[in-house]
Amino acid sequence: MARKFRVVINNKEYIVEVEEIGGSPIVQSVQPVVEKPQVVEKPQKVQTQDVKVEQPKEKPAPKIGGVEVKAPMSGLIVKVHVSEGQQVKRGQKLLVLEAMKMENDIISEHEGTVLRVLVKEGDNVETEQTLLVIG
Incomplete structure (x- = not known):
């Protein structure tokens, strides 16, 4: 039984047909798909609020020789x-x-x-x- 999958490699889309034989998948054919133009949405402004994050205090390194x-x-x-x-x-x-x-x-x-x-x-x-x- 062959199954088709959409695979994206290096921003290129491919339709891959895979048939399972003996438990391991084997690639039968690879057909490149014409790249679709990417739509970039204009970022929306989000209201933010300043939050103070306190860093955990570490034990200071000893200043003793050694x-x-x-x-x-x-x-x-x-x-x-x-x-x-x-x-x-x-x-x-x-x-x-x-x-x-x-x-x-x-x-x-x-x-x-x-x-x-x-x-x-x-x-x-x-x-x-x-x-x-x-x-």
């Missing part, structure tokens, strides 16, 4: 393994970030002391948000 550990993706903080003042080594697990139903370990790339922990368990974080600072 290396910021940032979220590689947005997600939920499941576990924080370190606290402020704790010594950490390179490769040590700092916290667990859940994204898309998968738990991702955030590992320290530096040695030092945890100067600030800016998140807690249960916090939602965005990509590139600072999670903690190592000095």
Whole structure:
């Protein structure tokens, strides 16, 4: 059984006849259709009203010296393994970030002391948000 469809490609309209054989459609013929002139309606003036939208306030980046550990993706903080003042080594697990139903370990790339922990368990974080600072 053949079916006809109207297909638009690069603003050109075609009538395509398709016949289903063995469950997969096969194109039988393609007939270009003469392009119709487009009618552009004159835009109407719409009365608008100024609305003030308040942006969500982000936590300011810490001004302390040190290396910021940032979220590689947005997600939920499941576990924080370190606290402020704790010594950490390179490769040590700092916290667990859940994204898309998968738990991702955030590992320290530096040695030092945890100067600030800016998140807690249960916090939602965005990509590139600072999670903690190592000095």
